Amino acid sequence: MPESVTTPLALAGMNHHTADIATLEAFRFPDEAAFLREARERFRGVLLLQTCNRVEVLVQGDARSLEAFLQEQGRRDFMVIEGEAVPRHLLELAAGIDSLVVGEDQILGQLKTALATAEEAGVCSSVIGLCITKAVHVGVRIRRQTQINRGAVSVGSAAVTLAEKLLGTLRDRHILVVGSGEMGLLVAQALSARDLTAIYVANRTYERAVVLAEKIGGRAVNFSDLYRYIALSDVVISCTAAPHPVIRTEEIREVMEERLWPLDRHPRHLVLIDIAQPRDVEDGVRSIEGVHLFTIDDLRSINDAAMDSRRCEADRAREIIDEEVGHFIRLLRRTAADETLALLYTWAESIRARERDRALARLGETDDRTAEIVDDLTRALTKKLLSDVTTAIRASAECGDMTTAEALMRAITRGEPCSQKDE
Structure with a gap:
């Protein structure tokens, strides 16, 4: 029986399983910072993950609210999951099971980057941070204990494999890589591993093209000479971060005439x-x-071949995920309990400080030693008085019973009864 998640979590979006590249492109959020700011007005925590083959939004909130928010953003036909399905999905994602190319490692870095972006924007709650940190930790464990990423290819190296499949061999071919970011590096590394001699690298920032070309023994070219080198190339692999096309139809028509x-x-x-x-x-x-x-849609055949060779490893990875999901949910419950306890201890601290000050005022003029003793006494009493209820709240939360946990807190802070019988 699935365990319930006491902290509301929801995830929505699209990926290569449900959409083609054009649909994914239309679904993307070009201004991530603006999107995160708007989402923060609606949810306690937000994370936006955008990669070549997925756009997903994780929130600390309910699925209905997330669905309504994305519809307000003009997005339609996306998948939405909530509750226990969210941590399981995050674990499968970090394991590489849900990737276009099964077992690829780049997703771990992409999750870390998305978390860092959310933290920098001030929209990352403790729950969101826990979700991503735990997912990455399990992803690393799965790669250590299985061989799911043995010989695994990234999207970048899958592109090289596709080119090799189309041309029979890349030896003596002229290859141009457009873009020198993370994906460009992966493509270039895959090309250099094939011991090729004619690899060119073009990037809008020439210095970055030089750095990448030096790493792989290739040659950097000026972006202004892009079409000249396209004319000289057999294969062009393009992977820039530009918000618009950089290789245009009319210019390619002229290239083909050459x-x-x-x-x-x-x-x-x-x-x-x-x-x-x-x-x-x-x-x-x-x-x-x-x-x-x-x-990217054409790389699915590369993924199918990879899946066949790693099916047993993927099954082993799922066994680890099944084991880790329960632990993941218990961590989320503890986090929910800590948030409830934080409110309880804030309430108790305000009372402690008030009564301490009253006692010191009644004592009149006191030295620092006396004030320190009174302060220590009130802290010790508060801690001991809350000890048993803290244990009870944590135990209720870890069992998935936040109703009892919150009722206990209200009984103490507001004098409400723990349970009410129906009249």
Whole structure:
């Protein structure tokens, strides 16, 4: 029987299981900071995870409120989960089971980055922080205890595998990587592992292209020369963070004219692999003779092959997840109990400080030693008086009974009865 989560948690969004790349692109939130600020007005904690193949929003709040909020943001047809399904989903995500390429490791860094962004924006509650920290911890454990990421490919290296599959071999081919961020690095590393000699790197910031090219023994090129090097290349893998296409249809049409020698009937083939989100390449290039455009949607075949080879490891990972879900939920319950206890101790501290000051005033002029003794006495009494109820509240919360935990607190702080019979 599934254990209930006492802290309200909800997660909504889209991923490669439910949407194609165009739908994901339309669902994205280009201004993450603005989105987080608006969401913080509605929820106690918020986290936005945006990767090449998923856009998901995690909140400390209920599913109905999250669904309504996203609809107000103009988003439709997204999945929503809540309760026990949320920690399980986060564990599967961190394990790499839910990734486009099964077993990939990049999701761990992406979760950490999303958490850091939420913390920087001041929208990360203790519950949200616990969720991501726990998920990453379990993800690391699964990779240590299984071989789910043995020979695993990232989206970047899957793009290289796709190019190799299309051309038979990449040896003696000219490869251009557009973009030098995290994904560009993954692509470049996958290319260099194949011992290629003609790898070019283009980036809007030339210095960053130089750094990446040096790492892989390639050559950096100026972004202003982008189309010149596209004309020289057999494969272009584009993965920039630009908010708009950087490889346009009309310019590629001109490029293909350069690739047509006088006696040739058809231009030399050009393979464009676009793994950016939003997309880097205008879809219109598909209409140009000799151009072959592939996107993240085309990498699903690479994932299927990876899944076949790692199915047993994925099953082992799920066993670990089944074990960890219960612990995850108990951690969430303890956090809920701590929030309730924080209110209780704040109430008690205000009374303690007031009565201490009254006692010191009745004593008249006192030295520092006497004041310290009175302060220590009131603190010790408060702690002892709350000891048993603290234990009771924590025990109720860890059993999933926050109703009793909150009733105990109200009974102490407001004098309300712990239970009321129906009249």
